[in-house]
Amino acid sequence: MSQSETGAVSGALARFVAATRWEDIPPAVRHEAKRSLVNFFAVALAGCRDRTLDLATGVYKRFSAGEQATVIGRRERCDILTAAALNAASANVFDFDDTHIPTIAHPTAPVAPALLALAETQPMSGRDFLLAFILGVEAECRIANAVSPSHYARGWHITSTCGVFGSALAAGKIFGLEPRALVWALGSASSQAGGLVETLGTMAKSVGVGNAARNGLLSALLAREGFDGPDAPLEGVRGFLNVTSERARPDEVDGALGQRWEILANTYKPYPCGVVLNPVIEACLELARRPELAGAAGRIEDIEITGHSLLRQRTDRPGVRTGREAQVSAQHAVAVSLVRGKAGLPEFTDQAVADPALRALGAKVRFRDDDSFAVEAARVAVRLAGAEPIVVSIEAARGGPKRPLSDADLEAKLRELCRGGGSGVEPEALIQAVWALDERDDVGSLMKLAAGVN
Amino acid sequence: MSQSETGAVSGALARFVAATRWEDIPPAVRHEAKRSLVNFFAVALAGCRDRTLDLATGVYKRFSAGEQATVIGRRERCDILTAAALNAASANVFDFDDTHIPTIAHPTAPVAPALLALAETQPMSGRDFLLAFILGVEAECRIANAVSPSHYARGWHITSTCGVFGSALAAGKIFGLEPRALVWALGSASSQAGGLVETLGTMAKSVGVGNAARNGLLSALLAREGFDGPDAPLEGVRGFLNVTSERARPDEVDGALGQRWEILANTYKPYPCGVVLNPVIEACLELARRPELAGAAGRIEDIEITGHSLLRQRTDRPGVRTGREAQVSAQHAVAVSLVRGKAGLPEFTDQAVADPALRALGAKVRFRDDDSFAVEAARVAVRLAGAEPIVVSIEAARGGPKRPLSDADLEAKLRELCRGGGSGVEPEALIQAVWALDERDDVGSLMKLAAGVN
Numbered sequence: 001m002s003q004s005e006t007g008a009v010s011g012a013l014a015r016f017v018a019a020t021r022w023e024d025i026p027p028a029v030r031h032e033a034k035r036s037l038v039n040f041f042a043v044a045l046a047g048c049r050d051r052t053l054d055l056a057t058g059v060y061k062r063f064s065a066g067e068q069a070t071v072i073g074r075r076e077r078c079d080i081l082t083a084a085a086l087n088a089a090s091a092n093v094f095d096f097d098d099t100h101i102p103t104i105a106h107p108t109a110p111v112a113p114a115l116l117a118l119a120e121t122q123p124m125s126g127r128d129f130l131l132a133f134i135l136g137v138e139a140e141c142r143i144a145n146a147v148s149p150s151h152y153a154r155g156w157h158i159t160s161t162c163g164v165f166g167s168a169l170a171a172g173k174i175f176g177l178e179p180r181a182l183v184w185a186l187g188s189a190s191s192q193a194g195g196l197v198e199t200l201g202t203m204a205k206s207v208g209v210g211n212a213a214r215n216g217l218l219s220a221l222l223a224r225e226g227f228d229g230p231d232a233p234l235e236g237v238r239g240f241l242n243v244t245s246e247r248a249r250p251d252e253v254d255g256a257l258g259q260r261w262e263i264l265a266n267t268y269k270p271y272p273c274g275v276v277l278n279p280v281i282e283a284c285l286e287l288a289r290r291p292e293l294a295g296a297a298g299r300i301e302d303i304e305i306t307g308h309s310l311l312r313q314r315t316d317r318p319g320v321r322t323g324r325e326a327q328v329s330a331q332h333a334v335a336v337s338l339v340r341g342k343a344g345l346p347e348f349t350d351q352a353v354a355d356p357a358l359r360a361l362g363a364k365v366r367f368r369d370d371d372s373f374a375v376e377a378a379r380v381a382v383r384l385a386g387a388e389p390i391v392v393s394i395e396a397a398r399g400g401p402k403r404p405l406s407d408a409d410l411e412a413k414l415r416e417l418c419r420g421g422g423s424g425v426e427p428e429a430l431i432q433a434v435w436a437l438d439e440r441d442d443v444g445s446l447m448k449l450a451a452g453v454n
Numbered sequence: 455m456s457q458s459e460t461g462a463v464s465g466a467l468a469r470f471v472a473a474t475r476w477e478d479i480p481p482a483v484r485h486e487a488k489r490s491l492v493n494f495f496a497v498a499l500a501g502c503r504d505r506t507l508d509l510a511t512g513v514y515k516r517f518s519a520g521e522q523a524t525v526i527g528r529r530e531r532c533d534i535l536t537a538a539a540l541n542a543a544s545a546n547v548f549d550f551d552d553t554h555i556p557t558i559a560h561p562t563a564p565v566a567p568a569l570l571a572l573a574e575t576q577p578m579s580g581r582d583f584l585l586a587f588i589l590g591v592e593a594e595c596r597i598a599n600a601v602s603p604s605h606y607a608r609g610w611h612i613t614s615t616c617g618v619f620g621s622a623l624a625a626g627k628i629f630g631l632e633p634r635a636l637v638w639a640l641g642s643a644s645s646q647a648g649g650l651v652e653t654l655g656t657m658a659k660s661v662g663v664g665n666a667a668r669n670g671l672l673s674a675l676l677a678r679e680g681f682d683g684p685d686a687p688l689e690g691v692r693g694f695l696n697v698t699s700e701r702a703r704p705d706e707v708d709g710a711l712g713q714r715w716e717i718l719a720n721t722y723k724p725y726p727c728g729v730v731l732n733p734v735i736e737a738c739l740e741l742a743r744r745p746e747l748a749g750a751a752g753r754i755e756d757i758e759i760t761g762h763s764l765l766r767q768r769t770d771r772p773g774v775r776t777g778r779e780a781q782v783s784a785q786h787a788v789a790v791s792l793v794r795g796k797a798g799l800p801e802f803t804d805q806a807v808a809d810p811a812l813r814a815l816g817a818k819v820r821f822r823d824d825d826s827f828a829v830e831a832a833r834v835a836v837r838l839a840g841a842e843p844i845v846v847s848i849e850a851a852r853g854g855p856k857r858p859l860s861d862a863d864l865e866a867k868l869r870e871l872c873r874g875g876g877s878g879v880e881p882e883a884l885i886q887a888v889w890a891l892d893e894r895d896d897v898g899s900l901m902k903l904a905a906g907v908n
Binding site for chain 2: 052055056058059062063064065079080081082154155156157160184187188190191192193194195196197198199201202203204205207208211215218219221222225226227228229230232233236237238239240242243
């Protein structure tokens with residue numbers, strides 16, 4: 001067996017995870033963790049009955065040993081690895097989950113499901129859970145920072161690729177692993193890091209996101225038994241950072257540990273779309289409320305949207321065919337927001353996309369790049385036949401770092417998505433349980449509140 | 455659900471896999487497949503009781519639903535996904551498995567275990583098995599060709615990263631999937647492609663290799679249920695080829711399909727080491743037989759090995775600490791071959807590495823680069839105190855494409871490794887069963903011959 005020493009960067013991260021106590025976590029960080037979890041249950045309860053989850057659950061359940069863990073919003077129960085995978089997939093299937101602004105990673109989906117599954121098989125206090133969750137998110141976001149921006153740009157689905165490390169360290173923290181074993185867990189996680197941007201908009205994406213949660217947990221379980229790995233799985237010459245980034249910055253992993261907290265850069269979406277669309281949708285919803293545009297969609301001649309060039313690069317998708325694609329299509333988002341005055345999940349379905357009126361309206365969208373706009377800003381100008389354009393500008397969209405969703409907004413999101421998701425879950429008890437997590441003795445029992453009753 | 459069209463390259467590969475029949479497979483290809491399988495059982499029976507497998511089996515078994523499938527050389531039985539993972543890990547744990555020369559990938563480990571596990575849960579003739587195996591190997595090796603050489607050089611463990619596609623298509627072939635569903639399987643496989651060179655020499659490597667077999671099979675199971683994926687998981691802008699290669703050559707995937715067969719470029723190792731060490735070991739074994747060197751190891755002053763610069767780049771590893779590392783260390787390989795006159799698995803253990811005499815002798819190794827040497831050639835010059843060097847040159851090492859192991863060599867390898875592996879398996883019946891595979895009605899029953907009896 002290898003007499004491993006730990007590498008400098010992987011070792012520093014592992015020592016930090018091993019040493020950090022609940023008392024070391026600032027109050028704002030603790031609260032943000034709860035906000036992330038309210039949002040997590042909201043999006044998991046929205047996604048849990050999607051066809052992707054129906055198909056995945058059907059196959060995965062055949063390879064599940066026992067029924068120790070809850071599948072959120074469903075009646076099936078699974079072993080902890082399977083439940084971790086399915087719950088991560090549910091939370092991310094609509095890309096409506098949280099966004100770590102520096103990297104556009106979704107940090108909660110890979111980490112929370114691993115811990116929630118574990119909590120159903122061993123005693124776990126709310127504080128231990130929150131501490132491990134915060135540390136797992138910290139690790140995956142720091143690793144994501146270290147490989148950004150070239151990592152995602154090249155085609156790595158950063159939520160999956162980096163998430164597996166967060167899950168591994170979070171579970172390892174619950175197991176009380178020593179730093180050396182935590183580095184081993186990072187090593188087995190590094191063997192399982194994968195996920196491609198090419199799969200976005202298809203079911204295959206969810207396999208990768210589910211694996212991030214599942215395989216991180218598996219890596220920690222292996223490390224606990226002495227299953228070893230390389231000394232420097234992150235910073236090694238052929239380690240994760242160098243292999244998946246054109247210009248890795250390892251100091252992002254171990255710099256100022258315990259001084260800055262990545263979860264404070266986490267945000268929550270008001271609309272089930274790529275975050276760059278937030279200000280566009282907000283402008284369109286305001287336009288839809290203007291009396292002069294009431295019932296006038298058929299007379300719109302031209303729609304000009306102005307924003308940072310990233311807006312066009314990420315969302316110029318005319319003629320999309322599915323609800324999934326519509327979530328990253330400015331053409332569809334603009335049309336549906338203007339016509340329906342709403343931009344919730346029902347506005348981004350295959351049926352919504354098939355509406356010929358929306359397709360016709362979307363075809364009138366023109367982009368204007370202006371890099372003086374922040375990514376969270378946009379201007380939408382709508383012109384009716386023979387009239388002057390009606391213009392709405394948004395300086396900072398809701399859901400962005402400058403105008404975060406409030407706690408009440410997040411509760412409302414959970415209530416609405418829970419209602420629409422078809423699970424029959426009663427949201428109020430779950431909401432209260434999450435806000436009181438740090439007073440809870442037994443996190444496992446919380447999952448009873450999230451099990452599907454239909 | 456996505457109305458997928460298939461991309462040009464992924465689609466062509468899928469159509470080839472769907473359309474190819476047993477009658478289309480040339481006799482030499484059929485026979486090479488059997489040779490690959492003899493070698494596969496040899497190395498799996500060698501690795502099955504390694505500590506890596508003991509630990510992995512202990513953890514994986516807890517998450518295995520049922521006992522449908524055999525774990526080679528062990529008494530445990532597992533579900534088919536778990537058995538696929540463990541059997542792939544066994545076959546590769548010592549890096550003693552087959553080598554696809556153009557890419558240095560190990561093609562059999564990810565593919566055969568998925569099919570063998572399936573064969574224990576559904577009727578499968580030997581011809582159907584061999585056909586699916588040949589097509590799976592063809593697919594993974596072509597994908598490996600398309601991303602080489604930058605893929606491995608950057609740090610991707612090509613056996614794992616490309617193997618998952620081979621497993622997916624092999625299983626999909628058994629399921630009789632249509633081309634569109636085979637592309638979906640490639641899509642879910644692309645979400646799961648991973649594995650880093652940094653993990654070589656540690657247990658973590660085996661997680662990635664196991665996943666290649668497991669997750670390819672899982673991808674085919676998902677695709678069979680309609681679980682969709684991107685149109686072009688391989689050649690898409692953010693697909694596997696572009697993301698994991700600096701200069702992808704998609705035509706390597708779909709060029710001359712059915713006209714050249716990659717399994718004909720497969721080779722089998724006589725020694726449990728990196729293939730570039732083959733000629734060096736062979737020279738040292740010959741030197742060890744020279745009367746003037748008998749018992750003279752202590753008087754060796756200098757050892758010069760001359761070969762292609764790749765030899766030095768891949769194997770200049772003094773002071774290795776573990777048997778695993780020793781397998782890619784010229785210093786250890788030279789020392790142990792000279793002193794013991796053997797180079798089998800017992801010569802590459804932690805105990806062998808710990809021998810101070812071998813360490814001292816290994817420290818006397820000097821490299822001399824000469825790119826006029828082929829990779830399968832080397833010269834070793836040993837100089838005793840006060841004497842002229844004794845020189846042995848090897849033009850083409852055994853096990854390379856010019857001097858492939860014979861069928862009898864492969865049988866002998868299986869017998870020897872089976873005896874050393876500790877499984878108690880009786881090799882003769884297994885050997886005969888593999889050679890007669892194309893006459894067998896039921897491949898599943900073959901696995902009874904490979905189950906551990908100790």
